[in-house]
Amino acid sequence: MKKITDFLRDDIDTLNEYSVLDSKGFVKLDAMENPYEREISIKANIPLSIDSQTLEYDDIFEANVNINRYPDANCEDLRKSLTKKYGLKKKYDSIIGNGSDELIQLICMAFLRSDNTILCPQPSFSMYKKIAQVLKFRFEEVPLKENFSLDINKMLEKIREIDPAIIFLAYPNNPTGNLWLKNDIDLIIKATNGIVVIDEAYGAFSGESFLGEINNYDNLLVMKTVSKVGLAGLRLGYLFGENSIIKQINKLRLPFNINSISQKISKLYTEDCKFINIQIKEIIKNRELLIDMLKDIKNIQAYDSKTNFILFKILQGSADEVFSKLLADNILVKNMSKTPGLNGCLRVTVGTKKENDIFIQSLKKSII
Template sequence: MIPVRDDLRALEGYHSAQVDVRVRLNTNESPTPPPDAFREAVAAEVSKVEWHRYPDRAAMALRVAIAESHGVDAAQVFVANGSNEVLQTVLLAYAGPGRVVATFEPTYQMHAQIARITGATVVEGERAEDFTLDPAEVERVLTEHQPHVVFLTSPNNPTGLVEPADRVQQLLDFAPGLVVVDEAYAQFADWTALDLVDEDTPLVVTRTFSKTWSMAGARLGYLVGPTWLVAELEKVVLPYHLDTVKQIAGRLALRYVEDMDDRVAQIVAERGRISSELEALGLTVIPSGANFVLFRPDGHDGRAVWQGLVDRSVLIRDCSGWPRLANCLRVTVGTRDENSEFLSALSDVLSASTADFRSHPQTEQNGADR
């Protein structure tokens, strides 16, 4: 057996529990599909695809459509297979051996994972107990480590917190290198860093079609940044990396903005309902500007709560074993019926847990001591 690179031996791949359940609320997908008109439009165009020809290498029609939706030039847009490939391409161009990438934890795991895969050194800033980001910590990390690339996710995953505009501006003021604002969940929030993108600022904003556009199955993402940066990305991206069908689907999706806005409004309303009901159950709820809610079942074991939900055919994300997220769980906002089933199952699990504690208080205490 040939050994893997020394610097990769300690890494693990990205994992998310795959369990056969009735209600699946663990992967932050859209709970509803795109409109039928979108499906029909895609089918019509795909029927005319010249399958024996390579796709448009520059994906120009898609880039133009994205650019028009944001009021920027197509030369400022880079597209790839999901926002993860966008991030990977940025890090291949601007990170790598001998370079430093900064994150502020907890945050999206793939930022550090991809950075390490490129051979970069990763430094981790620390968030406060409430998961907010202290300006002094930002200044410390940037001044002490002088990162070549710094990531900020807003709304943050897995916490859901929206970073204030002045925090992004602080990064731009202090960072010696590239600032990447990951906005995978931006449409659920109340502001975007896209307005800060220009030719003179080393800032890129990444987006995805997976969430609000209901296209997780397509794996399509993009960034908006300075034209000079987009041109550099072309040096490291593989030729013809974005297939023709994906380019068609992304371009056509942008015609259905009203449908997307309606889905966002429904998810935001359900997010508020979930948060309110979790608080009514006495749980700690982290304010969310995304399509999910992070919470802590205080007085109960998070892993046991997760398993109790699975036993009731409801799957959410168990974050309790992640660094800095002890006893935390994350639920994706689903349809109203799915959310109601989750809340009902959670109430049952918590009630059963409380009843079990009252029946066996000494056993529970001993277990906690261990």
Template sequence: MNFINNWLRSDIQSINAYHVPVSANMVKLDAMESPFPLPDELIRQYLAYLADAQLNRYPSASAEELQQTLRQLMGIPEDFGVLLGNGSDELIQLLALACQADDIILSVEPSFVMYQMIAKFTRLNYQGVDLDENFEIDLPAMLSAIETHKPKLIFIAYPNNPTGNAFERSTIEKIINASDAMVVLDEAYYAYADDSFLTDIAQHPNLVLLRTVSKIGFAGLRLGLLIGAKETVAELDKLRLPYNINTLTQVSANFLLKEKDEIDKNAKIIIAERAKLSSALNAINSVQVYPSQANFILFKAQNANELFEFLKQKGVLIKNLANAPKLTDCLRVTVGSSEQNAQFMNIIEVFYG
């Protein structure tokens, strides 16, 4: 046995690293990224703006200017606190670090895999509650799990990843009111959804929201944010590593996220393309499409594994969930540009003949 196997925790050795597939020279519709590059004119302005970045200095520790930029972009009231992270993943981990050893993280399944992975990394216990056959929250089962396990954290993706649906508001309200846990609503796809719990933070001291700029066109910035009551954010900030948002991310985001009209326009395009793509998929007898309020669509397909490989051979990469628990024969496609979506559909139509 080599050194690392002797040294490393056995539970870490037993898990697989988060897998990112090779995607060079492919139409990339697997990771819920925006299909829209920066306009040429904006690129020129952006590069000029970057020239003033002081890379010899540490970044702003509090990133106050960036916080204000995000408040204006997302309509976050000044009454709420904002905590920034190197992507939402860092903030999920930060929340887990605030717990005591052996506390329980509760979430629904299937959902975002990082809730369970980070629970394991931080030596917390994870409890999943199965969604029903329509990928909706089974409220009696959820309330029973809360009563039985008394979780410290409850994570709910709203809309949910990988299913794409937004759960019933009344169901989530009942969960918030039924528990002493901190309820974390992960609104990564807020820009494409009909509803948000942003203003509800004022009525629920145990509610915090997560958001990210990754799904609105800036995945490369690795920037997430937690929104909650000011006193909650002030305490959680003690766990944030110093200078966690680097200078290039701060400078870039301060410039690019001020383009609210462009960001909103692109979100509306994706919503319209989502409706067209969903209709096109629904027209294929071998496919069952699930409703989505995100920038992706989950669908069940006959011969799903073969379809996934056929798409790859034709240069289109989507997410294969066909062998995942509770997602048998399911695939997930990011809503791309009109041209990308048409290419994707053409290949599917050829596959099913």
């Protein structure tokens, strides 16, 4: 049986992480920075409710940041906060990325060998394939079943056939919005010699996570992001895994990849996310209401969702036509109809109650 290290790129042992000494308490003259302090104050008035007529604000994000200095190269404070928040043991570490996209790229770069292959269900998050193509990584896909569940028998068969270095699994899946069976994913993790990356970008809206399983598998990585829960402008994601794997992947990360402001706000979020949790609950409530409204519209098939978006299929007429009519009404959704396995489908993000009502009224006109 192969070891995970057998899949790592050939030159990984010749590479070193970019090392930055801790400068706290030092006269800092090593990085060609402007020595004159420039401190900016961050204060965000964030509504606790997204739909309330009278908004209650909570100034949770209030901090000062020095912008004349380079940011913490290793995001030490943020990583410590994340470790504490998720209760991870010392044998696990994390990497902070400029969004999940950078983390996906780093993972692929770390395992880039001519004989390696990435495996992924289809359809799933488009960046897995795009980044693989840019890096000229071999990429194999296994179509989902008609109900968008994993075809576990074909997945296991493909694993035996190609012995993939990396398997990406979005949990819940984007763009279908559903959660796959945990038992199926467990079978995949056990069956492969390579790593399995569970992408939990939408995990906050599902109430499910594989972080609790990370102690059971040496080849499991779990990826999360702050983008979908209300902090997309920060461009920040994080990857958890066993120390030795994280260390090797981290060798490919460019220094100072996360700016000081994103680090500071993200750390505050990990320590007190009350306002985020309140908004997530409202989005979930609005999601269920929106699904019900979609299911009441004739000639539409709406799929159940565990995310902050809903996939729906146009059963009569053209998805392109409906998309264009919505666009003419200044409503922008995602046209998924060219995606393999999603013919005739559109995807809508769950908005405020007012936004959802406007969308439904326009959609009804577009379908007729």
